[in-house]
Every structure is written in C-alpha cells, then in structure tokens.
Amino acid sequence: MNAPLSRRAILQGGGALVIGFLMPMGIGRLAAQAPAANGPPPVDPNAFIRIAPDSTVTVLVKHIEFGQGPFTGLATLVADEMDADWAQMRAEHAPGDQKVYANLFMGMQGTGGSTAMANSYLQMRKAGALARWMLVQAAAKSWGVKPEQITIKAGVISGPGGKQGKFGEFIETARTLTPPQDVPLKDAGKFEFIGKDRSVGRVDSLDKTTGKADFSIDQWTPGTLTVVVAHSPRFGGAVASFDASKALAVSGVVAVKQIPSGVAVFATGTWPAIKGRKALTIKWDDSKAEARGTAQMAQAYLAKAKEPGIQAKATGDIEKALATPGATLVEADYVFPYLAHAPMEPLGGYIEWDGKTALARFGSQFPSFDQPAIAGVLGIPPEQVKVEPVLAGGSFGRRATGDAHLAVELAECVKAIGPGKKVRLTWTREDDIHGGYYRPLMVHRMRGAVKDGKIIAWSDTIVGQSFAVGGPMEKMMIRNGVDATMVEGSSEPPYKLPAFRCAATIEQSPVTTLWWRSVGHTHTGYAVETFVDRLLEAAGKDPVAGRLELMTDQPRAAAVLKAVAELAKWGEPVPAGRGRGVAVVESFNSFVAEIAEVSIGEDGEPKVHKVWAAVDCGIAVNPDIVRAQVEGGIGYAVGHILYGEVPLEAGKPTVSNFNNYRSLRIMEMPEVEVTILPSSAPPTGIGEPGVPPCGPAIANALARLGRERPTILPMVKSA
C-alpha cells in the first residue's frame, strides 16, 4: 500500500484499517471547497468511518461528546446506511483537522448551537452509503458475482448460492476500489435505526457506567506535571508581584511560574499543586479590574434600558400605541444574573511540547480555535500542533470559547516550564465558579398595552454585555450594532403584535461572558413568555388559547403548544395547592412547548412537580436521546431559574462551589413527560431547546398560585 501517511496514520489508530486508502477524493480537494458557498463539500468516507478486520465499524465523530449524544447519533446514521448490526458500531472523536472535520454550518471545526445532528445528517449518511457501496463491490468482486446480487442485513453480506460474509473480510478488496462521487441514500421508509425508538442504545453507556470512560482530567502520561493556576480574584486584574517561597516548600511542588493568566504551580500531583497554590502570596494589580457589584450593574443597566437603545426590529408606532387612551399599560423590569455553566468536570487538559511540535488532549469544543491558539503561544506553525478532543464532563457552552482561553493557558503552562515537558492543567471547582465566561447579566425593560381583550403594543429593551464584541465571531454575530444572540427570541416573538419594538444596548465590563445552554433564549424566552402570559391575563384570555390566537402564522410553534396542552390535559382540574403554567419557545430551529405544575413548599420555595414537554425537532434520529436531552434541559433550567446566580460584590464573586452555587439535586427534579411530534423535516437542534420554555412555565404557574411572576432571578435567593 502506498498510503500517504500523515493524516491516515492518525486515522488508522489501534491496528484497525481504513477502507480505501487511495480514495480519489483527496483531502486537498475538500480543503479547496468553501463549505458554505456551493453547498456541502463531497463526503470522504475514509475520514469518517473505519472498518476493522473484526468487522467493528468505528465512526469518527467531529462533534465533541459531552453528553448530548453525537457519538450515538452519528453512529446511528452510518449504521443505518451500511445496514450494519448495532452491536458492531463504535464511535470516537475525530482529531482536530478543520479541512476534513469542519462543522458545515460554521466553516470551522466546532460544536455548538445544537447543530451536531442537523449538519451531520446528510454527511454521515452519505459516508455510510459510500462505505456500503464499497463493501458490496468488494464482495461482488471476491465472489465473482454482480453487485446487484449482493444484499446486506444486520452486518451480514449475502450473495447467491448461500455465500455470506462479514464487513471485515472485504476491507482488503475494498481498498483497491475507486468509489463514485455519490451513491443514493436509503429510502426513509427502509430505516432500521433512524427514528426508531430504542432501536439503539448509547454507544458510550457501558464505559460511563464502569469508570472506563476517559475525560480531560484523566489524560496524562508518565512524567507529567500537574499544574494549577492562581487567577486574579477580580475580573481584569493582573499579577503585580508574588512570593513563591512558601509554595516551593510544599513537598511535591516542582516550580512556580508567572504566566499571563496568573501564577502557575507545577507539582508531582494534584494535591501538592493545590496546596502549593494556597501557600502563594500574590499582590494583584486591580487598576483595570471590574470594581462594581452586580446590584450596582443591574441598576445601571435598568437606567440605560429607559433609553431607546439600538433598534433590532419594529412594526407600527410603539410609543403612540403604548399611550392609547383607555388601554391598560403593563410594565416589568427583568434582571437576569450572571450564571456559571459549572459542567460536572471542571476545565482542564493535557499538553506535551518538544520545542517543535505539540500534542494537546482535552475536551476541545472548538479545535479550529484551540489549535492556532496553542501554536501562537508556542511560536510554532499550527500544523505542528495536534489537538485530540476527548470526552468532556459536560459543557453547556463553557468549552466553546472564541478566545480559546483554556488552550492558551495550557500552552502558556507548558511554555513556562520549558520544552520537553508534559503538563496536565486542572481547574478546581472554585476556579470554575470564579472563572467567568458567565451567561451575561441581562436586563429587559418590557412595556405592553392591552385594550378590548387584545395586546396592542409590545416593547422590549435589552441591556447587557455581548460576548461577541472583540471576539472572532463579532462579524458573524453583530449586525447593525445589535448582537443577534442578545435579542434572539425577543426580536421575533411568535406572536402577531400590531405595534412592536425590540432594541438593545451593549454594555462593557471586564467580567468575561459566554453562551450558556440556549444562549440568548435563556433570558429572552423567560421575558417574552412571562410577559405575554401577563398581558393575556390582563386581556382575560386563557394562556394556551390566547397564545394560539396570536400564532396563526406559526404552525410548528402552535402545533407543539397544542400537543403539550393535550398531553397535560390543560384546562382540567389541578390538584389542590398546585398551579400550572405554560410557555413555548423556538430555538435552534426546534420548537418546544412546556407546561409546569408547581406548588409552594413548606420552606416557601417553589416546588416543581412535573413538566410536560412537546417537541418538534424535525426527524428525531434517536428519540430516546431527544427525550434525555429534554429531561436534562428541564433539570438544568429548573436548577438555574430557582437557584442559579453568581453575584459580585466589589467585583468579586461571592459564591465559589456547590455549597453556595446551588445546583439542582435529585429531590428537586420534577417528573418529566415528553412527546415528540412526528416530522419528516430535516433534524434540528435538541441539546439546548428544552431549556428556554421551562423557567417561564414555572413563573406562569406561580401566577396561578397568586404569586407574582418573578422578574428578578433566581426565584430563590440564597440567604
């Protein structure tokens, strides 16, 4: 075999073989294509599928697996097109290589925006279909029969005269074949796995049940130093001076070095590194740091929200409509706190650097940003940096950073200790909660008017930080001075409103912010859905029927709303002491409506008993993963709407770990019932869309219990 080495060698991995080493669709061709411009590039099955002699089929997954299910999802697509047996399917992460593994929606290698299934649906089916084609041709050639005489079922290839074989038997022959550009995909009516509930189990369940699954924190090789970094307690602060003498006296501490993000303590293990860090004395320069508290910031933002802001969208004359004589004016000021993502696995990773090349293994969500960032720090060409994404213990947006700050810190650490070293960086939970990249603190000033049972005016003015400003995605996200992710959901509510205005103002702070599971919808969904509920109440309308009247040109949103009302038997009596609220939000091209049943517990806290959800996410490739994502999304929403907040006092976070950054626990988890609407539309997102409707549904339920719909979150303030 004259296999060109480099990339193939990477793909080849542990002794398994990649079919068709000499595929004509070279990597160079793929690279030359501008993905977004003329439709997706041709699919190179070699890059995505590896068939081993033992017939296992490994799918190389370009989206990072942190629970949302792309390993299983993409393996499902390939298995169905190949007519494989589910038991032979495996999945692993594709290496960092943007030319082959770009997210077709982003033009770069990255996971986010609930796009994994949406953008891989056709690509992976094509790869599977091409792989199947090659196996069929190879079997035909080996048996001396026509390809049309070959069938494949459950991983068994059959030919005339009772001939049978498994995939692994034909890889050597398949290598010699030149596949066509394209082969027809399976007819949807013939799917064995796609859309078939519980036809497949998650490929990663067993390893995650036996402790075998390896995460970022589990990556190291003999001789690796563990490093923890002391970061500025205030955002925007910097090291003025430090004294490491006591830290260096801790047994196991090997070195202490200043790096741009703080002071790094290198040790033989995690505990000595943590102890060493505690023993540091650091003077911080706070001259450029945030000095305000969040209460002060919220006040300033609310004052700003009285100004017009930059208009995102408008219809009619809003001020005139709000001043309509005889109309009921409704106003509400909303404050959404900073939120930490707090993925179960704190950030961290492994890197080795020999002076010329580097290898980094960690939960890299944006390899396309992480690889050049590491190269930049180490002063080597990006091609000399290998990024190998590994399983991550959750993300919720946290691992997708435009500034690649974790990759940069990783590289700075190994650079500080010198070439020929390996380091493993570990963030503690305190580093995570204090570490910023929060869901931004946001305010909404909502004003509406109701007359004769109709909503006649709606104004929403949003003020907060934009994490797009100054980042690599600024151009993509900010249009005409408005950050699209700040107003998404607010600028186009699903309701017909005769006079409407949505505007936003971007504020600045050294506090770092980031997308957080469902991005702008975390606040816009809440503001819009609680406010419409309030206006409908003022108009004397039922929350479901009233919404439907305003949704005449929103068939998919209306359909999920109707479906959830049916599922929960909306309108029928509710147990004493309980109230129900509803909300519907479109996000990431999926539609989710939820109804929450809530009471007030003995402690005065809202208790969420049950949430019903109706989902339209196009074709649900793995219905049970869709269900799991909605269950998890609801849990994530309940936890943060009730308890989530990172308050700052004089610029410093006042919470630091799960003792005071309260997380949802099993006792607070509501029952969840999900219905998935049948659809033949292409798959859309599901990792995030379960989150936005839940908070407002809870608030709207509280209104049925005679409480105000909370406008200052979280609902439960810690003492």
Next chain:
Amino acid sequence: MIFTLKVNGLDRQVDVDEDTPLLWVLRDDLELTGTKFGCGVAMCGACTVHVNDQPMRSCALPVSAVQGDITTIEAVAGPEAKAVQAAWVAHDVPQCGYCQSGQIMTAVALLREQPKPSDRDIDLAMNGNICRCATYLRIRSAIHDAAKSLEKGA
C-alpha cells in the same frame, strides 16, 4: 509518609503527605481514574468510593484517616453492583457520564442497605450526588429496576 491501603482487594503503598485526600491518592498515585473530582468539598458525590462497603466522599477523606478496605468503581462487584450497572446501561442513564461513577457507588450502597427502596429512599440516599446533566429521573428508574431484578434473582 508511607501509607498502606487496601484498595480493590490489594495492598498498596503510597508515599504522600498525610493530609492528601484519598481521592488524589486513588487518581494520581494508584491511577484509578474512574473516581472523579467534582468539587473537593464533599458537596457533589463525584468522588464517592466505598470504605468497608460504606459510601464515602474520597475528596474529604485524608489518607491518614482511612480505616478499612477501599473499593472503587473499577472493582465494585456483587449482585447489587451487577444489577445497578446493567440497569444503568438499559436505561441509558449517563449523558456526559462524569458524575456516574459516584452515582453508581452510592446506588450500590443503597441497595445493599435497602433492597426495595421507595422514591423517597432513593432521593434521600442520592441527594448528595449532583448530576449537572440532570439524569436524575433515569437514575431513579434504574435503581427501581435494579431492585426488581435483584428480587427476581434472589
């Protein structure tokens, strides 16, 4: 200091400071990485191991205070462990999976104490184990199923 620990049935010697939490001894020194770090302050349960069959937060247990045999996810065994792990896979409980070693260690200990736990028993036993992916509903049903399969098997 040298400490001798009985871990997963084997005597193991480690040379660490006496205040080193068992968690880091297991992970860094003995390379038993199935036990996870989530908070370091006994608030999340990711680091749960068994000491003499009792669930303990290894992040808050200094190595010098360990008394008894340690079992980690790598070696947890017996009918309860088998039933729990099988139910976990059948229900596809894990999402990111990072909390699940701890969840399973707690669930196995629960079933050894209470072979037929109620929802309330489960909530009480499992409340110290955070799952940020909120797989709680599946955890609950998987424990019930494991209990059922143990009953059948008994």
